[in-house]
Amino acid sequence: MSLSRKRRKELIRLRKSADELWSQQAEVLERANAVAREAGHQAGVLTREEVVPRVREGYDHYVRPRVDATQQLAGDVRRTVVNDFLPGIGNAIGTVMSVGDVARDARVRAALSRIHLQKPVVVQKKTTGAATYVAVGLAIAAAVGVAYAVWQTFRADDELWVSEDENESSTSQED
Template sequence: MSLTRKRKKELRRLQHDATELWEHQQQLVGHAANVAREASRQLGNVGREQVLPAVQETYNRHFAPSINRGVKAGREAMDKKVLPAVGGVLGTAMSAWDAANAKRQGLSFTREPAAPVKRGPGIGSIVAIVLGVAAAAGVLYAAWQALRTDDELWVADDPLSAPEA
């Protein structure tokens, strides 16, 4: 395709204008990133210097006394009602367990020796294994979230060249 000299000149000027516009946009994006960074820093300072003390003061004045009263009441209920009841139940259960063991020991002397009881992992071991697996899964998930790549968050450090016309 043959273009006239005038069209070639117009196309070169248009390409030059497009390249210049592209460079200005890259500078504008860089400046906007600097402004956003500084705004974030200032917001953090205002939060530390103004908001956090106000929130702490309001919490200490309004919420802390109620929470402390609730914790104190819970401790008193635990010490005066729950622990004695649980202690009594556990004491009774242990007495029954001891009596059953004594009875079983008495019976085992009259019969042939019983086969050894096969012991497996107890409930504590199972709970510990489940908690360990859950903790390991949490650590792996957190590591995966931290190390995965997000293409949407990537910003070029160097200005890109304008596309060719």
């Protein structure tokens, strides 16, 4: 392939332009890498100086007290279970087992067989008298009186409450 002199010169100039562009792009990439490294360094410094202390302070202020309270509550529950609940269960199981042992004893069975059970005596209930109705009526009246007193105490009565702001604004408007 034979090229004219003019075309060769154009190609050589084009190659030089491409080489210059390539070197300029390499310089730009080097600068961009340097800026990125410096930005990473600054981000690390900012994190150590600003973010870490704030996170630590937030943890100490919000999380740690709740963790400590939870640990204390868990310790209290453990102590209650170990000191109160388990001994009570142990006592109950021991009592049930001792009752079972006593029930199996031949002497106890012999003593129970000697006992003759009597028929239960049925007691007739008395009818309600006038005093019962009077007492129920008085109890209802007392409950109604207490409910009325509570209602009177807690009802919203706007005329009874006058705020200080209203007194000041009404006196300043009258002047």
